[in-house]
Amino acid sequence: MSEPKDFERTLRRIRHMLGEGQEEMAMEELDALNPDDPQQQQEITYTRAEYYTRKEQWEKAVQYLEPLYNTRAIEDNWHDADHTERERRAYYQLWLGNAAVNVSRYQDAAEYFTKYPGRFFSMHVQGWSAPAKKIVPVGQDTLDWKKIFTAAKTGGVKNYFVEMDLDMMTASVPYLRKLQV
Numbered sequence: 001m002s003e004p005k006d007f008e009r010t011l012r013r014i015r016h017m018l019g020e021g022q023e024e025m026a027m028e029e030l031d032a033l034n035p036d037d038p039q040q041q042q043e044i045t046y047t048r049a050e051y052y053t054r055k056e057q058w059e060k061a062v063q064y065l066e067p068l069y070n071t072r073a074i075e076d077n078w079h080d081a082d083h084t085e086r087e088r089r090a091y092y093q094l095w096l097g098n099a100a101v102n103v104s105r106y107q108d109a110a111e112y113f114t115k116y117p118g119r120f121f122s123m124h125v126q127g128w129s130a131p132a133k134k135i136v137p138v139g140q141d142t143l144d145w146k147k148i149f150t151a152a153k154t155g156g157v158k159n160y161f162v163e164m165d166l167d168m169m170t171a172s173v174p175y176l177r178k179l180q181v
Contacts, residue, residue, distance in 0.1 A: 007033070007035060007037075007040050007043075010029070010033065011033075011043055011044070011047065013029075014026045014029050014030050014047065015047060017029070018047075018051055018054075023051070026051075027051070030044060030047060030048065045064050045065070048060075048064045049061045049064040049065045052064065109143075109148050109151070110144070110147045110148045110150070110151035110152075111151070112151075112155075113148075113151035113152050113154055113155030113157070114151045114154050114155070116155065117154050117155060117156065118155070118156040119155065119156060120152070120155040120156050120157050121156060121157065121158055121159060122157060122158070122159040122160070122161060123152055123155075123157045123159070123160050123161070124160075124161045124162075124163060125138060125160055125161065125162045125176075126138070126162070126163065126164060127139065127140060127141035127143065127168070127172065128141050128142065128143060129141050129142055130142045135164070135168070136168070137164075137168045137171035137172040137175070138162070138172035138175055138176055139171075139172060139174070139175025139176070139179075140171065140175075145175075145179060146179060146180075146181055149179065149181040150181050153181075162176070
């Protein structure tokens with residue numbers, strides 16, 4: 001695709017299709033784009049990453065975003081005018097994706113909070129039983145909540161969101177009230 005206007009129009013149409021739920025057709029059209037222009041290639045990558053982020057397919061989102069950024073340079077020069085708002089959003093998606101990938105694999109969330117201090121502002125709280133592979137009330141699960149909440153402070157977490165149905169919430173509250181962190 002040689003003309004920038006044609007590319008922009010095509011990409012806008014693809015994004016619209018994604019927003020309308022025509023995902024298969026949109027992704028086929030995105031796959032068919034093969035520009036030589038590095039900026040256009042980057043726009044395609046952003047679109048893929050955004051699609052996979054919306055689908056909560058974090059590994060794929062990270063796979064597309066990670067090669068675009070020297071994340072250390074963005075961190076070290078966060079307010080540098082060379083970093084556009086789009087780069088910052090992509091960077092947030094990258095970290096969100098990394099966090100979701102690690103936590104969704106039921107790795108040690110406490111380790112992740114400690115590894116990246118001050119980067120998190122909120123956390124969702126939900127019990128998980130590894131043997132049963134299902135959501136259970138907090139405190140009746142296999143997670144070490146004292147360790148997680150302690151590390152969350154290091155991670156910078158200020159807001160905790162407990163989202164579950166009323167029965168699970170009722171079963172979780174006594175444990176959460178007794179938890180001393």
